[in-house]
Amino acid sequence: MAELMTTRAGDAGAFRAFDLSRVPSPCFVVDEVAVARNLRILSEVADRSGAHILAALKAFSMFALAPLVARHLAGTCASGIFEARLGREEYGGEVATFSAGYKAQDMDEILRLSDHVIFNSPAQLARFGAKARAAGVSVGLRINPGHSEGEIPRYDPCAPCSRLGTPVDQLDPGIVAAVDGLHMHTLCEQGFAPLARTWAAVEDRLAPYLPGLKWLNFGGGHHITRPDYDRAGLVAFLNRIRASHGVEVYLEPGEAIALDAGILVGEVLDLPLNGMALAITDISATCHMPDVIEAPYRPALLGEAEAGHSYRLGGPSCLAGDVIGDYTWDRPLQVGQRFAFLDQAHYSMVKTNTFNGVPLPAIAIWNSDTDALRIVRQFGYADFKHRLS
Ligand SMILES: Cc1ncc(COP(=O)(O)O)c(C=O)c1O
CATH class of the missing domain: 3.20.20.10 (Alanine racemase)
Structure with missing residues (x-):
């Protein structure tokens, strides 16, 4: 499955400097400086055209x-x-x-x-x-x-x-x-x-x-x-x-x-082995990045190493196909370790769901110029329950 996927390019930009432990996990972190840069380009096109x-x-x-x-x-x-x-x-x-x-x-x-x-x-x-x-x-x-x-x-x-x-x-x-x-x-x-x-x-x-x-x-x-x-x-x-x-x-x-304005931060929950090294994470492809399965595509990982220790990452849900892709780190992964996928602000946040009762990612705004961080939304049991009856 992973071999068939194309990696969607992502530019880590300022996120290289972001400390992933500053937010709850999972969490969308959107850089308002990057959104403003995109908006300035669009408004310039509007002005000139x-x-x-x-x-x-x-x-x-x-x-x-x-x-x-x-x-x-x-x-x-x-x-x-x-x-x-x-x-x-x-x-x-x-x-x-x-x-x-x-x-x-x-x-x-x-x-x-x-x-x-x-x-x-x-x-x-x-x-x-x-x-x-x-x-x-x-x-x-x-x-x-x-x-x-x-x-x-x-x-x-x-x-x-x-x-x-x-x-x-x-x-x-x-x-x-x-x-x-x-x-x-x-x-x-x-x-x-x-x-x-x-x-x-x-x-x-x-x-x-x-x-x-x-x-x-x-x-x-x-x-x-x-x-x-x-x-x-x-x-x-x-x-x-x-x-x-x-x-x-x-x-x-x-x-x-x-574009290139947000990441999805996750955490490693378990590191089982079955024919290869696996990592269960609190990010679910089917709940948090459904286009990974629908499109399909392989989201780019922040700071992925070219060689080292490779793992097949997947979510906590029951879906056998809740697989995000195969990724490489320069050191062995540890339970509790944070990681982030690039370019997740568009078409991921709007498509999240709570299949299996998987919690929704929090939403944070970061300013890469000032380093100010605001957690603007956290979700809980009520968000899961209120969609059902
Ligand atoms: C009618 C319509 N307008 C605008 C858009 C936005 O497209 P994009 O996010 O690819 O720019 C879409 C996307 O499907 C669309 O269907």
Whole structure:
């Protein structure tokens, strides 16, 4: 299993200097200096391109940092009623909500909370669009450009038979007349070139509809804060779209806000042997980093040695596949020893669960400039129990 996984690169950055024993275990530790650095890059792109950049809460909704996010970005993008409420309550600014399927009973509240409501299909648009307009909410439709840039079908909204977005060949003037904007989200952890190619694949087919639109939303999946991202290319692209089609442009990055900004600290609980050296830890792949199994990927370890003593790390749960991967230390591991996985601020904290009653990691904010540390949240038995009945 471990051999099939690719290691997701992670930059330890300032965390090399962080004393892992300063926090309870397990614990997400997010460096607010790293988040602020990412946000400054995004707000510079917004300033130079005129784009509205919204924080995708699905990736990173650590609302203790909402004031910081709100200082740099135009608002949030939500995947439904709860994220829309969190965006409105904690972040302010614009709220753009997209869901693959809305329920009639949620619509009044979603419309009260949202500035943009984006439908996945002409049928949902027909069902709720007039009500949204009457509520003064800007109406959008997600399109599916049918142009794949992703290699993994699970992460490719343009894969065959995808349920995400209306295929562009199903658009007609009547449908587009009922919307203010079109939305597309087709990328995953990608650079600028895939966005440019995707737009090139659909621009001609969308051309007849563009004059009637107020906005275009290019979704998320843009790794804008990665050092090698072609930000000049993105800025030029967004300026060209705004100028040639007379529309406002939106981006909804999630990962890019929290890229390389957080670690997940854990502790070794036991060191059994079975064909190889094993380590049971208080971090569970299935409960705390489910993408390790779903994607799958091998998270990078802070300070991993190139050679030395290797262990297969796994969680305390009953799941045989609750394996994080094989890792090497320069000295033998000890029970009670701390370690940390890199780049865990996005898509791990938001996906945690309490399967097996495994405790949720605490959440801490560290400032790598001042070394100040705040434990902002600790979870206990009540958090486990209150999800059940
Ligand atoms: C509609 C939509 N917008 C934005 C995002 C955020 O993407 P990312 O975190 O990869 O930037 C996603 C992620 O799945 C999405 O589905």
